[in-house]
Amino acid sequence: xxxFITPFSLKKSGILGMNSRNIEFISRYNDRKLYPLVDNKLxxxxxxxEHGINTPELLFVVRYQHDVYKLKEKLQxxxxxxxKPACGSGGxxxxxxxxxxxxxxVKASGAVIKLEDITRHVTNILAGLHSLSGxxxxxxxxxxxxxxxxxxxxxxxxxxxxxxxxxxxxxVMAMLRLSTKESDGKANLHQGxxxxxxxxxxxxxxxxxxxxxxxxxxxxTKHTLDAIVIxxxxxxxxxxxSCYEMSNLGYLGVDIVLDKNKGAMVLELNARPGxxxxxxxxxxxxxxxxxxxxxxxxxxxxxxxVDFVRNEALFSR
Amino acid sequence: MISNKSLYILTFSMMILGIFIAFMRYEQxxxxxxxxxxxxxxxxxARVDFQAQENTPVNVSLSLPxxxxxxxxxxxxxxxxxxGFSMMQKDGLKRGEWSVRQAKGKQTLxxxxxxxxxxxxxxxxxxxxxxxxxxxxxxWNEAESIAAKEILxxxxxxxxxxxxxxxxxxxxxxxxxxxxxxxxxxxxxxxxDVLNKLLDDSGIVHKVSLAxxxxxxxxxxxxxxxxxxxxxxxxxxxxxxxxLQEENKNFFLWTRGGKSLIEITxxxxxxxxxxxxxxxxxxxxxxxTHVDDSGFSLFSVHRLPIExxxxxxxxxxxxxxxxxxxxxxxxIGVKTSGTFMPVLIAMAFLQTSLFLGMxxxxxxxxxxxxxxSYLSSLNLLLVARxxxxxxIVIFMVAFMTLIGYELGFNTGMSVAFFPIIILAWTIExxxxxxxxxxxxxxxxxxxxxxxxxALAYLAMVNGYVAHLFFxxxxxxxxxxxxxxxxxxYTGYRLxxxxxxxxxxSI
Numbered sequence: 001x002x003x004f005i006t007p008f009s010l011k012k013s014g015i016l017g018m019n020s021r022n023i024e025f026i027s028r029y030n031d032r033k034l035y036p037l038v039d040n041k042l043x044x045x046x047x048x049x050e051h052g053i054n055t056p057e058l059l060f061v062v063r064y065q066h067d068v069y070k071l072k073e074k075l076q077x078x079x080x081x082x083x084k085p086a087c088g089s090g091g092x093x094x095x096x097x098x099x100x101x102x103x104x105x106v107k108a109s110g111a112v113i114k115l116e117d118i119t120r121h122v123t124n125i126l127a128g129l130h131s132l133s134g135x136x137x138x139x140x141x142x143x144x145x146x147x148x149x150x151x152x153x154x155x156x157x158x159x160x161x162x163x164x165x166x167x168x169x170x171x172v173m174a175m176l177r178l179s180t181k182e183s184d185g186k187a188n189l190h191q192g193x194x195x196x197x198x199x200x201x202x203x204x205x206x207x208x209x210x211x212x213x214x215x216x217x218x219x220x221t222k223h224t225l226d227a228i229v230i231x232x233x234x235x236x237x238x239x240x241x242s243c244y245e246m247s248n249l250g251y252l253g254v255d256i257v258l259d260k261n262k263g264a265m266v267l268e269l270n271a272r273p274g275x276x277x278x279x280x281x282x283x284x285x286x287x288x289x290x291x292x293x294x295x296x297x298x299x300x301x302x303x304x305x306v307d308f309v310r311n312e313a314l315f316s317r
Numbered sequence: 318m319i320s321n322k323s324l325y326i327l328t329f330s331m332m333i334l335g336i337f338i339a340f341m342r343y344e345q346x347x348x349x350x351x352x353x354x355x356x357x358x359x360x361x362x363a364r365v366d367f368q369a370q371e372n373t374p375v376n377v378s379l380s381l382p383x384x385x386x387x388x389x390x391x392x393x394x395x396x397x398x399x400x401g402f403s404m405m406q407k408d409g410l411k412r413g414e415w416s417v418r419q420a421k422g423k424q425t426l427x428x429x430x431x432x433x434x435x436x437x438x439x440x441x442x443x444x445x446x447x448x449x450x451x452x453x454x455x456x457w458n459e460a461e462s463i464a465a466k467e468i469l470x471x472x473x474x475x476x477x478x479x480x481x482x483x484x485x486x487x488x489x490x491x492x493x494x495x496x497x498x499x500x501x502x503x504x505x506x507x508x509x510d511v512l513n514k515l516l517d518d519s520g521i522v523h524k525v526s527l528a529x530x531x532x533x534x535x536x537x538x539x540x541x542x543x544x545x546x547x548x549x550x551x552x553x554x555x556x557x558x559x560x561l562q563e564e565n566k567n568f569f570l571w572t573r574g575g576k577s578l579i580e581i582t583x584x585x586x587x588x589x590x591x592x593x594x595x596x597x598x599x600x601x602x603x604x605x606t607h608v609d610d611s612g613f614s615l616f617s618v619h620r621l622p623i624e625x626x627x628x629x630x631x632x633x634x635x636x637x638x639x640x641x642x643x644x645x646x647x648x649i650g651v652k653t654s655g656t657f658m659p660v661l662i663a664m665a666f667l668q669t670s671l672f673l674g675m676x677x678x679x680x681x682x683x684x685x686x687x688x689x690s691y692l693s694s695l696n697l698l699l700v701a702r703x704x705x706x707x708x709i710v711i712f713m714v715a716f717m718t719l720i721g722y723e724l725g726f727n728t729g730m731s732v733a734f735f736p737i738i739i740l741a742w743t744i745e746x747x748x749x750x751x752x753x754x755x756x757x758x759x760x761x762x763x764x765x766x767x768x769x770x771a772l773a774y775l776a777m778v779n780g781y782v783a784h785l786f787f788x789x790x791x792x793x794x795x796x797x798x799x800x801x802x803x804x805x806y807t808g809y810r811l812x813x814x815x816x817x818x819x820x821x822s823i
Contacts, residue, residue: 004814011809013820019647020807092749127699129749191754214819279819 014284016275021251025289029168029250030271037247038269042086042140044247051246053239054265056082056257062139065126068119075118080144083118085125085137093130095121096158098144108157109184145265148258154228156180156220159257161187162198162236165273165285166252168296169244170305171237172288172315174198175280176228180210181220189276194218196225197281201310203233207282214282234306236264241302243269288314324805328798335794348788351781359388359531359569360594363428365579367587369420375583377426380527380572381411386552388569392431400426410576424584432569457514464498469519479521480553483546486515487557509542512557522547527578528554528568533595540571540578540591631664633786636796638663638773645769647803650810653769654746654762661739662766663773671774675767678740681713682763685744686751693748706741 010017016025037043048055059081060074075081079100085093095118096108104112124130125139147159154160158179165173175195182192189195194215197206205228208215217224230236240254243266253273256264278285291314300308309315319327343350361382369375381404384390395402400415415426457465468489476482490499490512502511509525516523527540544555554568572578581587638660645651645659653659666674688709692702714737751759776782786792 003818005818005820007809007814010814010817010820013817015809015813015817015820017807017809017813018650019810023805023807124699129699190758209819212816212819279817282819284820 014286014288015278016285016289018275020286021275025167025251026272030252031248034248035271038249038252038271040086041084041088041268042138044269045140045142047246048266051242053242053246054262056145056259056265056267057143059141059143061086062122062126062141065123068122068126071119071122072115074141075115078141081141082144083122083125083139083141085130086140087128087131087135087137088125093121093125096144110157145257145267146260148260150228150231150258151178153221153223154178154218154225156183156218158183158187161267162230162256162258163273163277164200164236164240164254164256165277166240166244166254167289167292168250169241169300169302170292170296170309171200171240172292172309173277173281173283173285174200174203174236175277176205176230178218180218182211189274189280194225195276195280196228197277197283198228198230200237200315203230203236205229207280209276209279212279230258232264234310237306237309238302239264239266241305245302321805324801328801331794331798335791335798338791338794339789342789342791350785350789357434357595358391359432361430361432361529361569362592363430364590364592365415365424365426365428365587366590367424367581367584369422369424369584371421372419373583375415375417375420375424376581377415377584377587378580379413379415379426379428379589380576380578381413381428382430382432382569382571383411385570388432388434390430391433394429395427396429397426408576410572410574420583461502464501465515465518467498468496468502469515473519478548479546480548482519483516483521483523483544483553483555486512487544487555490515491558509544509557512544516544516546524552524574526554526570526573528570529591529593531567531569531593531595533593536590536592538591538593539589541568543568543570545570545573630783630787631667633790633793634667634777634783635660635664636793637776637782637786640796640800641773641776642769643800643803645772647806648810650812651765651769652762653766654743654750655739655766658739658743659766659769660773661736662770663777665736666770666774667777671771671778674774675771677717678767680717681710681740682744682747684713685710685740686748686759689744689748693752703741703745706744707737710737710740710744 037047042058042061045055045058059078062068062071080098082097083095088094097105097118098108099106101112104114105118106112122139125137128135128137131137145159147155151160155178160176160178162174162176164171175197177187177189178194178196179187180192180194184191187193189209192211194208194210196208198204199206205226208225210219216226236256239256243252243254244250247269249269249271251271251273253270255267255270257267258264275285291312295308339350342348363379365377365379367377381393382390393404395413395415397415399420400417402413402415404411404413406412413428468486472482472485472489475485489496490503490508492499502515513523513525523544523546526543526545528543529538530541532538542557544557545552546555547553554570556568579587579589639657642653642657642659646653646656662674662678665678668674669677685706689706692705695702697705747759747763750762786796
């Protein structure tokens, strides 16, 4: 049938499917009791600080409804910040303020909102509107990341982030997510962001997709995407790999941002990373995952793991 | 994690167990597997009228039917105010006895029975007693005796066995221009008595029974005497008024062996009338009333009152909807909003009908989304906002009901069956989805939910499915087994074959 691929050729390409991911990787390698660590961004942040892993700076936490009225006072001296629900998923409920305009705030998109809009947003977060379970939540306010100038030409508004799948501590696949006009500054692929597959060995761009279609240039900035090379790639790999020891999750998605001043920082961890990274890389995850399963019995530290990936032929683009 | 092998063994044995129990239940209760099997059911009513004598205890004894070769008695009941009623066996015959200490004036007693044509079962033929009880209530005089002998000789000559002999005898006696011998015998006597006496004389094992001729919608009928002749361990029925013995009349034997139909003390002028209706009920309805003592009927839903049963009918359908949802999500990969919302929508469709249900759903959610967008500017806490949406949804339902009523449709009424809380949450979730992911995602998830709900509805509304899972609840073991198997399916989803179509080139 046109527009479809046979299961056999999909298998041959080594594509990991949703069911297989859920049963054979997530439920097998991710202990359920560890989920709160990654599902709650506040806990992740505190844990990362404990392990000396670089994360965006936490400004303050709004835990109770009566704290909402202190927002004005607390935000007085901060011009750019991001408000997130601690238990949000898929980038839901994240409000990014990049500047102040008198008493008003400027969103990443350029829209101007009032303090009341921010307090309403925080109130919604506290009531659990964006949380996975619908339970009460807390809002965390952190410093805004200033995107590395490397990405100036490749991003529309939002800050690009790099998703690295870490399997049993081995970084297996990476992609760069660039926000677009269509994605409203958000970096989620299904919302219209660009996914750029990154060679796990070198940090060079391999392939790029948007809305499931292959593209060569960024739709808004028109810059060719295959010219992207991420500097200090090894540093990113080591950072991602060390998140395994921190979280103990066997199948993990690590979201890393590159800050102009502070370098690579872990933005958040994901215990159920999506499958579209395979489309961005034009490569299936399964052969790599199976290879790691074969050798993972031997305990290695994160440096050895990164070295293994960088020298193993299977991980070539 | 349990290994695949033991998982397969577990699910396989669950399926086998389910099928086995269902089959055992079928063997025991004869509930058919397919709902469409229908059988003829006769509702019979015997009405006894009499004049009670004052200041005397009344006792009425009516001969009652039992299972016969062709018909099974499924249900019987007596309706008679103030009377004590009991059924008993007397000389191998069933009788119902009504009794009351005092009664005045005209009395009416009812006995109702439901009988079903049943050829499948080998009749519980009561041990045929191959002996003849000769009653000597008729004594031939000289002339009659000679005539009887002549007739018997004639019939004997023309026949080969008891059956054909009886047939010949009836032919001779009931002929319009009967023979000289026949008219001698019938001159002073009753036709049946004569026939009976002649069969006595010839030594044929037979009995005179009273039968009800079954004809749909007849009222004020009385019983017809018939002759039963024993042949090869089987009682053959003869209608003495049917010369040629064409097999066209439908007789139900009411009282067998010449016992009296009614005996009464303390009353006079007793009459018995019969009325009947034929119904074409699904065989299931019959099995329902046929409560036996086997373990299966003890654990059957049919033991519950009718009201509870209808609730269970709906509950036992839910797993089918859930199964379809599991299939559509795990194997096909359809996105739905809320894991099991489609099942709940489908349950609502069951009350409304598919098209109207969908229309109502889309309109309700659509209007809800518009109103919700206004609510978001009111800066409400989540709980209060959901509560507000609930009230709005109720108002919309009421409004649609009114419009439907004014326009002369029933459509609005059916909206009330939608789970209102679920609708409110759907509106809230969709509205958030709209704000964060855009209208496209709302459309995808909304239509996905509706699609799965429609499929679940079509499965649940199917008569066969409803019949099977209601009457054979053990089949849910198979449903669970299938769900477990799908829960361990690690292959690709159908829609992933599209999502990853770009890999074709590699």
